[in-house]
Amino acid sequence: MILAVLEQTKGTLPESSLEALTAARELAKISNDQAEVVLIGSQVKSLVSHLKGCAKALLVEDAKLDTYAPEAYAKIVAETIQKRSPRAVVAAGTDLGNDWMSRVAVRLDLGLATGCTEFKFEGANLRVIRFNWGGSLLEEAELRSNPKLITVQPHAIPNKPGEGAEPATETLSVALNEKDFRVQVKQVLASEKKGITLQDAKVVIGGGRGMGAGENFKMLEDLAGLLNGAVGGSRVATNNGWRPHSDQIGQTGQIIAPDLYIACGISGAIQHMVGCKASKKILVINKDSEAPIFQRADYGVVGDALQVIPALIAEVKKAKGL
Amino acid sequence: MKVLVCVKRVPDTGGGFKLTSDGQRVDTTNMDFTISPHEECAVEEAIRIIEKHGGSSTVLTLGPEQAQEQLREALAKSVNGAILLEAPDYESWDPAATAQAIAEAAKPGGYDILLFGNECADACNYQVGLRVAHWLDIPCVTGIKALEIQGNKAIAKREVKDGWEVYEVSLPAAFTVKEGLNSPRHPSLRGIMGAKKIPIEKKKLNKREPQLVRKMLRKPQEGRGQIEILGQGVEAVPKVVAKLRELGVI
Numbered sequence: 127m128i129l130a131v132l133e134q135t136k137g138t139l140p141e142s143s144l145e146a147l148t149a150a151r152e153l154a155k156i157s158n159d160q161a162e163v164v165l166i167g168s169q170v171k172s173l174v175s176h177l178k179g180c181a182k183a184l185l186v187e188d189a190k191l192d193t194y195a196p197e198a199y200a201k202i203v204a205e206t207i208q209k210r211s212p213r214a215v216v217a218a219g220t221d222l223g224n225d226w227m228s229r230v231a232v233r234l235d236l237g238l239a240t241g242c243t244e245f246k247f248e249g250a251n252l253r254v255i256r257f258n259w260g261g262s263l264l265e266e267a268e269l270r271s272n273p274k275l276i277t278v279q280p281h282a283i284p285n286k287p288g289e290g291a292e293p294a295t296e297t298l299s300v301a302l303n304e305k306d307f308r309v310q311v312k313q314v315l316a317s318e319k320k321g322i323t324l325q326d327a328k329v330v331i332g333g334g335r336g337m338g339a340g341e342n343f344k345m346l347e348d349l350a351g352l353l354n355g356a357v358g359g360s361r362v363a364t365n366n367g368w369r370p371h372s373d374q375i376g377q378t379g380q381i382i383a384p385d386l387y388i389a390c391g392i393s394g395a396i397q398h399m400v401g402c403k404a405s406k407k408i409l410v411i412n413k414d415s416e417a418p419i420f421q422r423a424d425y426g427v428v429g430d431a432l433q434v435i436p437a438l439i440a441e442v443k444k445a446k447g448l
Numbered sequence: 449m450k451v452l453v454c455v456k457r458v459p460d461t462g463g464g465f466k467l468t469s470d471g472q473r474v475d476t477t478n479m480d481f482t483i484s485p486h487e488e489c490a491v492e493e494a495i496r497i498i499e500k501h502g503g504s505s506t507v508l509t510l511g512p513e514q515a516q517e518q519l520r521e522a523l524a525k526s527v528n529g530a531i532l533l534e535a536p537d538y539e540s541w542d543p544a545a546t547a548q549a550i551a552e553a554a555k556p557g558g559y560d561i562l563l564f565g566n567e568c569a570d571a572c573n574y575q576v577g578l579r580v581a582h583w584l585d586i587p588c589v590t591g592i593k594a595l596e597i598q599g600n601k602a603i604a605k606r607e608v609k610d611g612w613e614v615y616e617v618s619l620p621a622a623f624t625v626k627e628g629l630n631s632p633r634h635p636s637l638r639g640i641m642g643a644k645k646i647p648i649e650k651k652k653l654n655k656r657e658p659q660l661v662r663k664m665l666r667k668p669q670e671g672r673g674q675i676e677i678l679g680q681g682v683e684a685v686p687k688v689v690a691k692l693r694e695l696g697v698i
């Protein structure tokens with residue numbers, strides 16, 4: 127059996143969980159096995175309709191577990207593994223998924239391969255391809271301990287809805303004590319930021335060193351407003367205080383995957399490119415035609431972003447009849 | 449307050465990578481070495497905690513002799529002590545082996561706070577800090593961007609998609625931190641000179657059998673074809689607008 131461990135929030139499954147579920151179902155299929163799913167939270171029953179093609183949904187319905195309680199979550203999965211002996215356990219390679227599975231791994235003293243993009247059984251071993259350097263390099267590695275624990279790199283395996291019947295449900299009961307809640311979310315603070323997020327936006331506009339100053343990001347905001355997009359920045363932009371750090375696109379910031387990424391005055395260091403290379407299309411505006419980003423984009427304008435962007439804003443307004 | 453901060457020596461790759469001919473590692477000929485941006489922030493946080501609450505900070509790495517450079521850099525910024533877990537073959541230590549050695553080295557130290565980067569820049573395993581915390585039986589919060597110590601507890605904040613999760617844990621505790629937590633300082637000349645005199649404690653620990661074994665590194669396929677240059681400067685704007693139309697953006 128292949129076990130998928132899925133994050134959910136308020137009764138919805140994020141795209142990364144659906145990708146992990148797809149990966150688990152495919153791993154089950156190629157090894158003539160079946161997939162089962164663990165879901166935790168008070169509203170998880172409504173999610174069973176998304177789990178077609180899986181044999182069983184193991185549910186832990188407890189309102190106390192609606193916010194992430196890492197040690198309790200890990201204990202539930204570790205005990206489920208001991209009871210049901212899966213060959214492999216698959217979760218999303220998000221911050222939460224990596225945290226959760228690392229805790230499961232150390233409880234059972236097992237290896238864990240994070241950020242996988244491909245995997246296949248080779249005898250007793252699982253051969254994985256996984257991200258190194260945020261995806262600038264790929265590592266082929268062997269996971270020797272059993273069962274195999276992996277997290278799936280977001281955007282690497284496209285979500286394919288399952289086919290067939292909905293799974294049978296079973297309620298899991300795991301005894302939790304006070305210590306299992308020694309790490310828990312006490313409070314959730316809403317973001318002070320308004321508007322569409324870098325993760326949700328179909329168009330993202332990024333500014334780098336070539337923007338020259340924080341106030342020049344206003345023009346990127348204006349363009350984003352016209353294109354219903356969001357604005358981010360390179361590490362230079364956030365380190366210089368031109369943008370808040372949470373807007374950083376790159377290996378140590380956010381990994382984005384919009385339909386279009388417009389990179390303005392960004393040279394294209396590998397640490398930035400791993401944050402944006404999942405974009406469907408990349409348009410570059412940079413005055414240095416030798417900048418490495420021109421090797422990694424679909425469309426380019428060789429020009430100073432500070433001149434091109436205002437002209438582009440005027441033209442887009444005209445095109446939209448504004 | 450006693451703080452331990454753990455770092456990893458990694459090549460400063462700058463513009464790109466070359467792999468060694470056997471595909472086993474990054475070719476580091478003519479490359480400088482550094483630590484990841486997350487760990488730079490962990491070092492800075494260790495120093496700030498001691499400046500505010502008193503006590504001492506220690507930096508630890510598992511790596512080759514040359515990793516003393518990274519320890520000296522932290523000492524130069526005013527970390528108080530340094531431990532090198534000698535492992536010339538450190539690249540083949542998997543997360544469990546690394547964490548077990550760190551936990552063993554940390555146990556007698558009686559640290560109140562252990563700091564790690566959320567993930568190292570090269571292997572991106574995301575798990576050493578959590579594994580160390582488990583073996584020391586202390587709570588751990590990962591990926592934090594704010595930390596406040598209040599007596600014998602700590603408030604840590606983790607950024608999520610639409611806001612912040614606030615965690616409260618009692619000390620001793622471990623935290624893995626992300627860039628954005630603070631702005632790391634540069635070492636002063638006086639700090640650099642002073643750091644040379646601080647002895648580095650060296651230990652050699654057993655390496656357990658790895659569970660995750662590297663076979664090969666390779667570069668990913670770049671999925672994009674030849675770039676289409678739309679023009680030079682503002683003259684390119686009409687073509688850009690046409691392209692935005694074609695892509696369905698406007």
